[in-house]
Amino acid sequence: MTTEHAPIIQMKDIQKHFGSVIALAGVSVDVFPGECHCLLGDNGAGKSTFIKTMSGVHKPTHGEILFEGQEMHFADPRDAISAGIATVHQHLAMIPLMSVSRNFFMGNEPVKSVGPLKLFDHDYANKVTMEEMRKMGINLRGPDQAVGTLSGGERQTVAIARAVHFGAKVLILDEPTSALGVRQTANVLATIDKVRKQGIAVVFITHNVRHAMAVGDRFTVLNRGQTLGTAQRGQITPEELQDLMAGGQEMVKLEGSLGGTV
Amino acid sequence: MGEAAQPVPATDERVKEISGLRKALIRPELGGMVGTVAVFTFFLLFAFDSGMFNSQGMMNWSIVSAQFMIIAVGACLLMIAGEFDLSVGSMIGFAGMMIAIFSVTYGWPVWMAIMVTFVLCTAIGGLNGYIVIRTGLPSFIVTLAFLFILRGFTIFLPQLIERKTIIGGIKDVAEGDWLAPVFGGKILGGLFTWMGDNGLIATFTRGTREGQPVVDGIPMLIIWAIALIIFGHVLLTKTKFGNWIFASGGDAEAARNSGVPVNKVKILMFMFTAFCATVFAVCQVMEFGSAGADRGLLKEFEAIIAVVIGGALLTGGYGSVLGAALGALIFGVVQQGLFFAGVESSLFRVFLGVILLGAVILNTYIRRIITGER
Amino acid sequence: MTSLMKKLALATAVAAAPLMMASAASADGEKYILVSHAPDSDSWWNTIKNGIALAGEQMGVEVEYRNPPTGDLADMARIIEQAAASGPNGIITTLADPDILEGPIKAAVDAGVDVIIMNTGSPEKAREVGALMYVGQPEYDAGYAAGIRAKGDGIGSFLCVNHYIVQPSSQERCQGFADGLGIELGNQMIDAGQDPAEIKNRVLAYLSANPETDAVLTLGPTSADPTLLALEENGMSGDIYFGTFDLGGEIVKGIKAGVIEWGIDQQPFLQAYLPVVVMTNYHRYGVLPGNNINSGPGFVTADGLTMIEKFAGEYR
Numbered sequence: 038m039t040t041e042h043a044p045i046i047q048m049k050d051i052q053k054h055f056g057s058v059i060a061l062a063g064v065s066v067d068v069f070p071g072e073c074h075c076l077l078g079d080n081g082a083g084k085s086t087f088i089k090t091m092s093g094v095h096k097p098t099h100g101e102i103l104f105e106g107q108e109m110h111f112a113d114p115r116d117a118i119s120a121g122i123a124t125v126h127q128h129l130a131m132i133p134l135m136s137v138s139r140n141f142f143m144g145n146e147p148v149k150s151v152g153p154l155k156l157f158d159h160d161y162a163n164k165v166t167m168e169e170m171r172k173m174g175i176n177l178r179g180p181d182q183a184v185g186t187l188s189g190g191e192r193q194t195v196a197i198a199r200a201v202h203f204g205a206k207v208l209i210l211d212e213p214t215s216a217l218g219v220r221q222t223a224n225v226l227a228t229i230d231k232v233r234k235q236g237i238a239v240v241f242i243t244h245n246v247r248h249a250m251a252v253g254d255r256f257t258v259l260n261r262g263q264t265l266g267t268a269q270r271g272q273i274t275p276e277e278l279q280d281l282m283a284g285g286q287e288m289v290k291l292e293g294s295l296g297g298t299v
Numbered sequence: 300m301g302e303a304a305q306p307v308p309a310t311d312e313r314v315k316e317i318s319g320l321r322k323a324l325i326r327p328e329l330g331g332m333v334g335t336v337a338v339f340t341f342f343l344l345f346a347f348d349s350g351m352f353n354s355q356g357m358m359n360w361s362i363v364s365a366q367f368m369i370i371a372v373g374a375c376l377l378m379i380a381g382e383f384d385l386s387v388g389s390m391i392g393f394a395g396m397m398i399a400i401f402s403v404t405y406g407w408p409v410w411m412a413i414m415v416t417f418v419l420c421t422a423i424g425g426l427n428g429y430i431v432i433r434t435g436l437p438s439f440i441v442t443l444a445f446l447f448i449l450r451g452f453t454i455f456l457p458q459l460i461e462r463k464t465i466i467g468g469i470k471d472v473a474e475g476d477w478l479a480p481v482f483g484g485k486i487l488g489g490l491f492t493w494m495g496d497n498g499l500i501a502t503f504t505r506g507t508r509e510g511q512p513v514v515d516g517i518p519m520l521i522i523w524a525i526a527l528i529i530f531g532h533v534l535l536t537k538t539k540f541g542n543w544i545f546a547s548g549g550d551a552e553a554a555r556n557s558g559v560p561v562n563k564v565k566i567l568m569f570m571f572t573a574f575c576a577t578v579f580a581v582c583q584v585m586e587f588g589s590a591g592a593d594r595g596l597l598k599e600f601e602a603i604i605a606v607v608i609g610g611a612l613l614t615g616g617y618g619s620v621l622g623a624a625l626g627a628l629i630f631g632v633v634q635q636g637l638f639f640a641g642v643e644s645s646l647f648r649v650f651l652g653v654i655l656l657g658a659v660i661l662n663t664y665i666r667r668i669i670t671g672e673r
Numbered sequence: 674m675t676s677l678m679k680k681l682a683l684a685t686a687v688a689a690a691p692l693m694m695a696s697a698a699s700a701d702g703e704k705y706i707l708v709s710h711a712p713d714s715d716s717w718w719n720t721i722k723n724g725i726a727l728a729g730e731q732m733g734v735e736v737e738y739r740n741p742p743t744g745d746l747a748d749m750a751r752i753i754e755q756a757a758a759s760g761p762n763g764i765i766t767t768l769a770d771p772d773i774l775e776g777p778i779k780a781a782v783d784a785g786v787d788v789i790i791m792n793t794g795s796p797e798k799a800r801e802v803g804a805l806m807y808v809g810q811p812e813y814d815a816g817y818a819a820g821i822r823a824k825g826d827g828i829g830s831f832l833c834v835n836h837y838i839v840q841p842s843s844q845e846r847c848q849g850f851a852d853g854l855g856i857e858l859g860n861q862m863i864d865a866g867q868d869p870a871e872i873k874n875r876v877l878a879y880l881s882a883n884p885e886t887d888a889v890l891t892l893g894p895t896s897a898d899p900t901l902l903a904l905e906e907n908g909m910s911g912d913i914y915f916g917t918f919d920l921g922g923e924i925v926k927g928i929k930a931g932v933i934e935w936g937i938d939q940q941p942f943l944q945a946y947l948p949v950v951v952m953t954n955y956h957r958y959g960v961l962p963g964n965n966i967n968s969g970p971g972f973v974t975a976d977g978l979t980m981i982e983k984f985a986g987e988y989r
Contacts, residue, residue, distance in 0.1 A: 115558055126556060132549035134616040134670050135542075143546050144558035146539035156537045186671030355758035355784070363751050454838060454864065464839050467772035503783045513784055583747050589772030593839035596743040635755050638739060645713065647742065 043106060045070050045238050046091070046122070046207055051100035053086050060086040062262040063100070068207060073229055073239040075249040077282050078259035084242050087259065088209050091240070092124045093117030105206075121206035125196040125213060133185030137177060138166040140184050141199050169198045173228055190221025194228045201232055208232060209240045214248050226252050246278045258282055325669055327610040327618060330662040331625030334608060334654065338629050342636045351639035354500035354514040364631025365524035366579060367605050368624050372524075372531040373568075373575030374602040375623035379535065380568040381548030381615030382431060382438040384424075386445035387576045387602050391595025393449040394420045394580035396457055399466035399590035402473070409469075410478035417577050423449070424573025428566035438569075446599070454592040470588030482523070482578070483585025485516030520582040524624075527575060531620035544568065548615030604651070605630045608658040610665065617666060629654065702734040703762040703956055705949060708752050710769035710793065710840070712744030714867060716986075717893050717919055717941070721792075723987055724945030725765075732953040744839075746770050750777045757781035762956055765948040768794030768802070769840060778802045787955070789948040792941070793842040796965040805961060808947050810939035810969035816846040818970055819916055819937055820853015823888055826934070828854060828914055831888035832879055833862040836872060836896040843892050846918060850890055865896055873899035877907055888914035894921030901927050920973060925985045928975055938981075939969030942988045 044067035053061040061083050068074045078084045089095045091102070093111030102109050104120055111117045114124070131140050142162045149158040163180035170177050173194050175187075184192060193213045200208050210229070214222045229252050233239050243249050249256060257267045258281040265281050342351060350356045370387055377384055394416050401412035427445055431438045457466055473479035495502045495512030503509050535541040546554035547561045554561050576595075584590050609626030611618025633654060637647055707725055711718045722738050729736040739756065741748035746769055754777045756764050764781055768774055768790045782788055782803040790799040790807045799807035823831070831854070833847035844862070851858040863879055865872040876899065880886060889904070891897040897917045901924075904910040915933045917924055919941075927933035947966055955961045973981060981989045 114556070118558060124556070126553075132546055132553055132616060134549045134612070135545050139542055139545060143542060143554065146542050148539055154533075155539070156533075157539050157542060159537075183670040350759040353758065356755070359751065359755045359758050362754075463841055463844060465770055465772070465841050467770075470772075501784075504785050508783050513780070587747060587750065587773040587776070589770060591746055591770060591773075591839060593745055594747055596745050598745075635751070638752065638755050639759050641737065 044068055044103075045105055047103040048087075048091060049101050049103065051087065051090055051097045051102070053083075053090055053095060054098045060262055061090070061097075064259065064262070064264045065100075066257050066264065066267065068238045068240055070206070070238050071233055071236045072254040073233045073241055073252050075253035075256045076240060076242045076259065077244060077246065077249055077256060077278060079244060079282050081261075082259040082282075083262040084259055085211070086262075088124065088211060088240065088242060091117075091207075092122055092209055121204060122209065123200035123203070123205035123207070124209040124211060125193065125200055126211050131184045131192045131196055134183060136181040136183055137170070137187070137195060138162045138180035141166045141169070141195065141202070145203055165202070169202055170195070173198045173231065174224070188221055189217050190224045193217075193225050197225075197228050197232060201235065201237060205237060207238045207240065209242070211242050212244075213241075214243060214245065222248060244282065246275045246282070249278070250275050325665060327662075327665070327669070328622040328625060329610070329665050330658050331609045331619075331622040331629070333661065334629045334658055335625050338632050338636070338654075342632065342640065346636055346640040349639040349641070351636060354494075354512070356639065358514045360632050360635040361521060362518060363635050364628045365518075365521040366583075367601060367627035367630050368524040369520070369527055369575050369579045369582075370572075370598060370602040371605040371609070371623040371627040372527045372620055373572035374599075375606045375609065375611055375618055375620050376531055376535060376544060377568040377572045378603070378606055378611050378613065379548045379615060379618040380544045380565050381551060382428075382565055382568065383442060383603070384427065384569060384572045385439065385442040385599045386427065386449055387572060388595040388598035388600075389446045389449035389453065390420060390423070390573055390576035391580045391583070391598055392453040392590075392592060393423075394577040395584045395590035395594050396453045396466070396592065398581060398584050399469055400456060400460060403466055403468050404460055406472075409473045409476040413478050413482070413581055416581070417574065420573045420577040420580075421570045424570040424576075425566055427573070428569030431569070432562045432565060450592075453594075457590075457592065464592040465589055466591075467589035469584055469590065473585060473588075479585050480519070482519055482581040484519050486519065486522065488516040491515050518582075518586065520586070523578050523582060527578070528620060528624045531623075535620050540564070545616060548617075550616070601630065604655055607662075608655060610658075610662045612666065617670070626658070629658075702732070703953060705729075705734060705736045705763045705765060705952060706756040706759075706761045707736060707738050707791075707945065707948075708749065708756060708764060708766040709738070709740045710744065710746060710749050710767050711740055712867075713740065713742050715744075715837075715895065717895070717921065719986065720941045720988060721945040724942045725949055727988075728946045728949035728953075732950060734949065734953050736949055744837075746773050750774055753777040753781060757784055757786050761786060763787040763789065763952045765789045765791055765945075765952070767792040768798050769842065771798050771802070775802050778804070787952060789952060791944045791948050792939075793840075799965070805955070806951070807965040808944050808951075808968055810937075810967060812842045813845040813849040815918070815937055815939065815970040816849025817853040818849075819890070819918075819935075819972075820850040820855075822853075822935070822972065823850070823914065823916060824854050826914060828887045829856065830883075830886055831861055831890050831914075832876070832883070832886050833858070834865045834872065834876055834889065834891045834896040834900055835862050836865045836867055836892060838864040846892055847890065867895065869895075869899040872896055873903045873906075876900050876903040880907060880909060880913075886913070888916065891915075891917040893917070893919040894924060897921065897927070897933075898923045901932060904932065920981060920985055920989055922986045925978060925982050928973060929978055929982070931975065934974070936973040937969065938971045938973045938989070940971065940989075941968070943968040 046068045048064065048066045050063045050065055051061055052063050064087055076084055086095065090097050093114045093116050147158040147161045148155045166180045167177060175191050175194055213225050217225065229239055229241060241253065254270050255267055256273060256278060258265045374384065374387065397416045397419060398412045401407045401415060402409045427442055431441045454464060457464055491512045491514055494500045501513045503511050503513060535544060543559045543564045546559045547564045551561045605626035606623045607613060608629055609619060609622030611623060633650055634647060637650060709718055725736040725738060739752050741752060750773050753766060753774065757780060764786055766788065778788055779802055788804040790804045792809045794807055794809060795811055796807045835843050835847060837843045847862045848858055863875055865875050889900060891900050904913060911932050916935050917933060918937045920936050920938050924933060924936050928936055951962060
């Protein structure tokens, strides 16, 4: 596996308190280049807080973040982005009214000089967008096609391609598959696989064990702000993961009555 | 990125082929273009011989349209950035009054009065934006407050200082000023004199100006309108900043996540809107030579209507400066054209409503085709 | 797209309908345009519309009424330019702000269109812009005359309810009244706004803050009608000295009931009717009165109200 490399990002004993609420009570996770690290947990388990800490939105109350071996203190998300930690949010990734190419280069617009003016280099943007989309297996009508005309899975793919194009070393995917149909989910999972093979570390947040098992190399389960350990692929069964997420025995009973379909 | 491109299905069977013509037509400006053609056809049919299309008549509706265009450009960019400014009309009155007070009452040189007014009004626009950003209140409410505040000062200050609500005499103090003609002057006078001499356009038949052309040049107001449209269009479609404007209005949160300085964009757009309103005011004051407390009443709605006719989305993130300019043209031509066509003037609002509704329905239809909204 | 075209065609047809009617109704005679400065909401101008309609009918000429919908005088200037461009025989217009309107009016005169100034303005200004004559009531003089009259009735302080504060002529009325009384105008003029409920409440507020006020002066039905209600509500009705400019249905009732001492009638009907008649005769026979026509002021009191009552809001 990838364990012989040094981890690209290490989160050590991260605690985060919001007033009297302890959202994270000492979570440690390592992520290696080229692995897909699945972060599982039920709603309220602390997944969001954890990735927001990783991407610079929150500052940890206690604990340290090592990025490529260096201790990092991100002041805001832009710091994290420039270091190479990109987050793809489920809903807040793309602007539907704008074209794919405008979305792709949003915040990183290429510029060409025409006389004294610095203009948006649409030709370059369109060319790169079409190229990157083809690589990801999406056939655009044209670079000026609005994102609103794409399916949910395609939008996630555009967002992932964008993050990769702009040099992300760590890609955090916040529930990319939760609102998608079966086929679109498969597309997104395939995209994750492609990205991982490029040597990028993927942090895949989900509460769907089957999606996690499909692409994950390692699995970390969060429950009530604590990690219940990290498991390698092959060392854990989907049922065990499901149990860990539920954090107790109730799930076993429930599962029994549902005939193992959850 | 060592991965070779995956084999891709040649075409998605669910994506319909779109013909070149249809693709060229389906643009945000389409509604404005259709409307412009319809409006001109209408008036060519019903008001052709009413003087609407002689030199004087064309200048008349061109000026009115240009006025709308100036404020529509600002309102359009601001609306695309996801915000409203209801204080545009009051800003027009306020800016005009400030110039009058500075130049006539305080006796400052006119160029200085104009510049200070520009700085002051743009700063108020920035304040509008700052309050919206910092409080998170809807811009609708914040600028509504400024609608009253600015109008109130526009009535109060001249009453306090001059004991009247209209300050005149700006023409006299602007005599010989270098900056005033940039707003109140006319250009291409020679061309129009030539056309008058050669019988191409009407000339005065009596009075002190006998023999001179009735239209003696292009007012700077129209030049400003064209310049602002070009500036707005280039800024929006051809620059990095334009992409940020779309992004800020489309989804401020997503834009922030991508590193777009949304707050800065929005505040700058508020300032630009105020700038446009001030251009409007300065042109008006320099042309008419007086500033009144009633100037610019309800102009904010006229600007917003022009922008909406031009295809912009009220909730932001979508629109076109060219469309807004066409919307302003439609507005101006209809407003003046109805007089030419001899329609009872109280029906103007009926026409306006019909056009607004028609344009919005058409624009929604076009937008759905483009953006795949459902 | 085809259904879209159909909709457009339909919309055009609907839009064209009133147009046809308008052109069908036009007479064959001379064409005149009356331009006012009043916003759509000002009901007082209804008398003017009736006046030009009657004059047009009697003289066999076509007269159109135009105004800036919001009362913005800069828009009014455009309307005068537009009116001149459409090539009428004459334009009848108010001169609400000479600074703005002078240019367009002079251009119209130079382009061969005859102009008569009505309502607001003055004989001197009318001559300056090259108009044939002035028909109306000089505002300051009317206010001054009313002030003198009120002084004779023992008035020493007043409230001027100004519903059109941005109009200079409305201030001249208040200023004239104050000068007639021989007192400073000071804070005795309030900006009442246009909304009846607001006007009423502002009058109530002023009078409760300044209970020693001797008199109320309103500038037309827009401010007089709510003021009547306000006085009824605070019990000052009939007690406080109440004078008003212009007439209207409620004002006439108020005069009859003794609540309003007098109304200054500037006889708007004449301001609309006479210019049309004068212009038509000038264009047909070349005859023109040798002087300006003062349509007012006439003080209307409880005596001889019958005719006024009958035609108030229509021709009076």
